[in-house]
Amino acid sequence: MKKVAVVGVGETKFSGPQTKTEVELFGEAATEAIEESNLKPKDIKALFIGNALGDFEEGQGMLQAYAAENIGCLYVPANRYEGACASASMAVRDAFMWVASGYYDIVVAGGVERAATMGTGLATRTFAMFSDARYEYPAGVTFPAVFAMLTYLYADTYKIPLQKLREQMAKVTIQSYRHGSINPRAQFFGKNADMTVEKVLGSFVVCTPLTLHDCCPFSDGAAAVVLASEEVAKKLTKKPVYITGIGQASCGPLINQKEFLPRIRAREISSQQAYKMAGRTPKDIDLCELHDCFSIASLIAAESLGFFDYGKAGDAWEKGEADIGGKIAVNPSGGLKSKGHPIGATGAGQVYEIAKQLRGEVEAGRQVPNAKTGMTDTLGGDGGTLVNMIFERGW
Amino acid sequence: MEQKLYFKDYNEALKQNKILGLKCRACGGITVPPKMACRQCGSPDMDVIEVKSNGKIKTFTTVFVGAEGRESEVPYVIVIVELEEGPWIMGNLEGIDPKTASMELIGKKVKMGNKVFPGDKYSAGESVRPLFSLVN
Numbered sequence: 276m277k278k279v280a281v282v283g284v285g286e287t288k289f290s291g292p293q294t295k296t297e298v299e300l301f302g303e304a305a306t307e308a309i310e311e312s313n314l315k316p317k318d319i320k321a322l323f324i325g326n327a328l329g330d331f332e333e334g335q336g337m338l339q340a341y342a343a344e345n346i347g348c349l350y351v352p353a354n355r356y357e358g359a360c361a362s363a364s365m366a367v368r369d370a371f372m373w374v375a376s377g378y379y380d381i382v383v384a385g386g387v388e389r390a391a392t393m394g395t396g397l398a399t400r401t402f403a404m405f406s407d408a409r410y411e412y413p414a415g416v417t418f419p420a421v422f423a424m425l426t427y428l429y430a431d432t433y434k435i436p437l438q439k440l441r442e443q444m445a446k447v448t449i450q451s452y453r454h455g456s457i458n459p460r461a462q463f464f465g466k467n468a469d470m471t472v473e474k475v476l477g478s479f480v481v482c483t484p485l486t487l488h489d490c491c492p493f494s495d496g497a498a499a500v501v502l503a504s505e506e507v508a509k510k511l512t513k514k515p516v517y518i519t520g521i522g523q524a525s526c527g528p529l530i531n532q533k534e535f536l537p538r539i540r541a542r543e544i545s546s547q548q549a550y551k552m553a554g555r556t557p558k559d560i561d562l563c564e565l566h567d568c569f570s571i572a573s574l575i576a577a578e579s580l581g582f583f584d585y586g587k588a589g590d591a592w593e594k595g596e597a598d599i600g601g602k603i604a605v606n607p608s609g610g611l612k613s614k615g616h617p618i619g620a621t622g623a624g625q626v627y628e629i630a631k632q633l634r635g636e637v638e639a640g641r642q643v644p645n646a647k648t649g650m651t652d653t654l655g656g657d658g659g660t661l662v663n664m665i666f667e668r669g670w
Numbered sequence: 671m672e673q674k675l676y677f678k679d680y681n682e683a684l685k686q687n688k689i690l691g692l693k694c695r696a697c698g699g700i701t702v703p704p705k706m707a708c709r710q711c712g713s714p715d716m717d718v719i720e721v722k723s724n725g726k727i728k729t730f731t732t733v734f735v736g737a738e739g740r741e742s743e744v745p746y747v748i749v750i751v752e753l754e755e756g757p758w759i760m761g762n763l764e765g766i767d768p769k770t771a772s773m774e775l776i777g778k779k780v781k782m783g784n785k786v787f788p789g790d791k792y793s794a795g796e797s798v799r800p801l802f803s804l805v806n
Contacts, residue, residue: 396738403737404792409677410703411760413787413799414748415733415740423731424750431729431776483732483771530750530758531709533728 276375280508280515280669282501283312284627285385289462289496289615292391297329300497301342301387304620308383309346312501313511316347319501320379323354323370325362325386326619331401332389342387357619359405360568361655362386363498364622364662368521370502371664380507385499388617391492398493402618405656407528419490421529421657422569423482429537429571433586441484443589444570445475448488448612450598451567454641455609462494462615475570489570494615498623500630513670516630520553520665522546529657542579542654545661550581553665555648557581560665562604562632562643564625565652567611573597576652577605580663604643607632622653622662629666675704675718684784684798689723691757692716702757723782724805725753727775732768739790747771749802751780761800779805 285307287300295303301324309316324339335341339353356366363386370384390398402418430440449470455461456468475488508515522545526532532540550556557580565580567573574588582603583591591597597605608614608628611621629649631637649666675692680703683690691702695717699710702721707714730749736742745768752758761782763771780802789796 395735396741399735400737400739400790400792408793409681409797412793413797414760414762415736415743415746415787415799416748416760417733417735417737419735420731420733420748423733424729424748427731427773427776428729430773437773479734480732481735483734485731527705527709530703530760533752533758 277377278505278517279371279374279502280505280517281626281630281666282503282508282511282515283308284500284630285311286460286498286624286627287496288460289494289617289624290391291462291492291495293495297326297333297335297338297387297389298341298345300495301385301499302345304385304497305346305383305499308385308499308501314381314501318381319348319351319383321352321373321382322348323356323366323382323384325356325366325622327357327359327362327388328390328401328618331397332393338387348383358660359655360566360616360618360621361653361660361662362619362622364651364653364664365523365660367500367623367626368523368662368664371518371521374502374504380504382502383499384502385497385623386620387497388619389495390618391495393493395493405659410530411528417482419482419485419569422571423485425537425575426484426571429575432537435586435589437484440589441476442472443593444489444574445472446592447567447570447573448475450592451606451610451612454607455613457638457640458609458614461609461613462492463609463613467613485569491568491611491616494617496615496617496620496624498620498627500623500626508669514634515669516633516666517669518664519667520549520555522548522663524661526658532658537575538585539575539579539654539658539661541658541661542576542652546580546652546663549663549665555665559648560603560650561646561648562607562629563650563652564606564608564610564628566654567606568616568654570612573605576654580652599641599643607637607641607643622651625651625653626664633666633668671714673704673706674716677704680704681798684800685786687723687782687784689721689753691719691721693719700755700757702753702759721757722754725751725780727778727780728752728758730763730771730775732771745769749780751802759800761802763802765803781805
């Protein structure tokens with residue numbers, strides 16, 4: 276297997292409802308990534324694009340073919356990935372496989388979504404399509420409801436008083452907002468830096484016990500990365516970011532995960548694959564962009580990834596151990612909660628952040644000092660699809 | 671190869687307040703809702719059984735923001751119930767004020783009725799939702 280590097284990254288600003296089409300958004304991100312790689316569209320051998328709900332957002336299916344043509348990548352294979360919120364990470368992982376195999380030397384992977392454009396009603400309905408349509412949706416399950424139920428289950432399982440847990444979750448939100456407020460690409464750039472525990476707990480209730488500020492926003496946006504073989508990467512850039520470990524796992528509906536919840540077993544399996552392949556342990560990871568679609572999701576993810584003991588992640592956030600300068604820097608981009616969550620693009624956005632962090636190219640206030648090893652964690656549905664990747668400096 | 675128990679039959683049984691499941695001949699594991707293969711060992715060699723519909727609440731939430739087409743249902747309580755024989759199923763809780771639902775519900779015993787979700791333009795027809803109520 277060949278070594279594979281990220282040689283260029285691109286991203287739109289993540290935002291609320293806006294007027295650019297998905298093809299246009301992806302075009303901006305992909306062209307930025309291709310230009311940063313010192314390449315031309317004709318150099319790209321294939322495209323791998325995450326897009327979960329384009330059919331509902333614009334009435335546009337088969338978006339990948341139009342997106343490829345739009346940026347001047349003519350007559351090359353273009354594949355679409357649908358794994359709910361993990362779509363783009365699936366795309367990046369498959370793109371890695373194709374380059375590692377030696378079949379292609381240069382590919383583009385990424386994703387795009389206009390979830391915010393749908394509005395809350397349709398977005399809530401379509402996101403619920405990632406729960407079980409036959410055995411869960413009839414009861415009216417929504418994505419906030421899934422994580423609300425996991426919150427109570429977490430409190431009950433680890434015997435943490437609900438009020439204490441909610442305050443710890445608010446600390447997660449506050450940290451995410453602080454980092455996102457100084458990330459120009461973040462949906463909440465310039466906003467929410469003064470958030471307090473009281474404001475989080477006092478905002479309107481979406482699904483008990485989750486309030487608005489426990490939840491990520493609906494977002495529009497796109498992100499893309501260029502992957503190249505080691506041989507090609509060395510010619511293109513002095514700072515190749517190597518993908519050294521990958522993992523992916525699937526699981527059935529939430530109710531079928533009963534032996535493990537609130538742990539997400541697919542994440543444990545996926546991340547262990549990535550650690551083993553990279554020859555790394557959680558202690559080696561300097562920063563992680565993890566899937567914080569809800570504040571409780573950060574705690575659950577950080578534990579399954581091995582950064583903190585089960586039931587103890589909330590304590591870690593309170594002590595600053597999950598912040599820059601702590602044990603592990605979690606979501607210095609602001610994460611899904613503050614950078615935003617254009618679901619089919621989110622995983623590529625995480626890779627964008629890790630590459631920029633390892634190169635030392637982000638704003639001073641959220642740069643992880645001397646970051647050498649980064650990790651992404653992307654969750655699709657309620658544990659149905661998990662993808663983890665580990666990235667390391669190639670210089 | 672045909673599946674031993676399909677959604678359609680499981681759904682029809684729910685209308686009679688019955689829960690159908692599958693018992694594995696290889697490992698004895700019980701699978702609810704229907705699947706092709708045993709959730710424990712992966713064997714397709716299973717028999718259709720009726721499992722007891724009573725259980726206890728594992729977790730819950732009161733929903734205040736509903737999906738498109740279901741806005742009029744809020745607030746409503748979703749529960750995940752652990753059935754006496756082990757499987758977890760998702761349904762709604764009736765008989766309490768949704769705004770008063772608290773963690774005291776966890777561990778409470780429930781019995782099952784049902785209510786038909788008529789479906790929407792995306793759902794390929796109706797599905798029955800288990801409708802639980804507290805057992806005093």
